[in-house]
Every structure is written in structure tokens, then in C-alpha cells.
Amino acid sequence: MKKIVLSLACAISFSFATTSEDNDSKKTEVAKDIIKKLEKLKQDTYEVRLQEQKQKDKEIERVMKIYDELSSKYYESDPAKLAFEHLYAIDDQKLTLEDMTNIGNKYYFSDSTQNSTYTKALEWYKKVAEESSSLNYVIADMYRNGMGVYKSDTEAFDWYERIEILGVKEDSESIALEWWENNPNHPHYEFNTGLIYYNISENYKKALELFEKADNKKDTYAQYYLGVMHKNGQGVDKNDKKAKEYFKKSCDAKLEKACDELKKLK
Numbered sequence: 001m002k003k004i005v006l007s008l009a010c011a012i013s014f015s016f017a018t019t020s021e022d023n024d025s026k027k028t029e030v031a032k033d034i035i036k037k038l039e040k041l042k043q044d045t046y047e048v049r050l051q052e053q054k055q056k057d058k059e060i061e062r063v064m065k066i067y068d069e070l071s072s073k074y075y076e077s078d079p080a081k082l083a084f085e086h087l088y089a090i091d092d093q094k095l096t097l098e099d100m101t102n103i104g105n106k107y108y109f110s111d112s113t114q115n116s117t118y119t120k121a122l123e124w125y126k127k128v129a130e131e132s133s134s135l136n137y138v139i140a141d142m143y144r145n146g147m148g149v150y151k152s153d154t155e156a157f158d159w160y161e162r163i164e165i166l167g168v169k170e171d172s173e174s175i176a177l178e179w180w181e182n183n184p185n186h187p188h189y190e191f192n193t194g195l196i197y198y199n200i201s202e203n204y205k206k207a208l209e210l211f212e213k214a215d216n217k218k219d220t221y222a223q224y225y226l227g228v229m230h231k232n233g234q235g236v237d238k239n240d241k242k243a244k245e246y247f248k249k250s251c252d253a254k255l256e257k258a259c260d261e262l263k264k265l266k
Contacts, residue, residue, distance in 0.1 A: 133172070143159060193210055220253040
């Protein structure tokens, strides 16, 4: 009797083990099938996005070609205004802010040594600025350095000081930082990102760190703002002596705002 019971128990155990193994095997097959489908979906999505990007690049090239022709044709009058008017008159498809930024970038980072490519970049960036503050610091930097436009510290500071908070400060900060974070090797990366932290989020510690790096590159604007921070005790202890040192360095480099501040402290 014991032998019979033992045999039955073994049979039942074997049956459960077999069933369990079958279930595990089925689960493994299902999991493999799901993974396979996900990989295919991922590949299909990538190919669709790649195709969309190719179409977008093609459209941007087409718009740039039209714009170049119109800019040349209407150069004697007002190339920016007339070219844009004619472009939109013949072009049904409304360009997004991202499209206009990308077109501006193509001109900005062009291999051409002609200043006119910077002029075209500036025109497109200004079109973006009509609806978004995302490129204000780029536009300011171009005025500061006379890129495609007459050098003007007044215009540069005007664009730098257009602080437009869109809802949460962090959102505005990330919007303003995006272009610069995509171009970390830009010669004025430290100053401009520092000023974004200074103006928008009032992260003075981060701003100070970046301004000091820019000061090491003899950046006169960074020196001016370091003077302001030491004068006002922003991120550092208030120190008029230190402020004077920074304002003097910037003033010696002919930055008028720094000279004005230096006079106030004497």
C-alpha cells in the first residue's frame, strides 16, 4: 500500500513539474514574442522619424533657397522685411519656431566667411523672437560681437535684459539654455549661460561660477556682471573694492556700462 501511495505521489509531483515547466516555457516564448514585436515597433518608429526628418530637411533647404534669392533681389530696399513678406506669400506651409531656428542655425554655422550669412541668421532668429524668448541671448551675443550687424553694446544689453518668465522659472530657464547647451564650444558659452542663471532663476552661485570662468577668458561682459554681483552682494559678500576691480577691468575694455558703475563707486 505504501508503495502504491509513494508511486502516486511521485506521479503527481512529476505531473506538476511537467505542467510548471510547460508554463515557464510558454511564458518565455510569450516574452520573446513581445520583445521581438517591441523591437520591430522601435525600428519602424525610427524609420518613420528618419523619413520625416529627411522631408523636413528638404523643406528647409527649399525655403532657404527661396529666401536667398529674395534677399539678394530686395537687398537695396529692406531685405529682411521684403524677403519674409514674399516668402510667406508664396509659401503655404507655415514654418514652426523650430523650423525657423534650424534655418537660422544653418546660416549661423555656415562655412561661409561672409558676414551676410550672420545677417540672415539674425533675421531668422528675430522672427523666432516675435513669438518666443528662446533666442534672445543669441541675438544679444550677435549684437555684442557685430555678427551680421553693427556692433552695439546698447542693443546687446537691451536683448539681454528682456527677461520673459513663461510660467515656472525653470521652464523659462531651460528654454533659454537649450541653444547654448547644444553649442557648448561657443566662445561665449560661459557668459551667456551664466547670465541666464543670473537673470531668470536668480541662481547666483551658478552664475558666479560661470562668470568667473568667462572672466578667465577676459570676457568684458562677465567682468561687468561680476562687478554688479560684488556690489549688490549677490552670491558673494558685498564688496565694493572687489566690485571696483571688476568694473575697472571691463571699463578699460571700453564697456560703457562698466565705466558708469565705476564712477558711482568713486
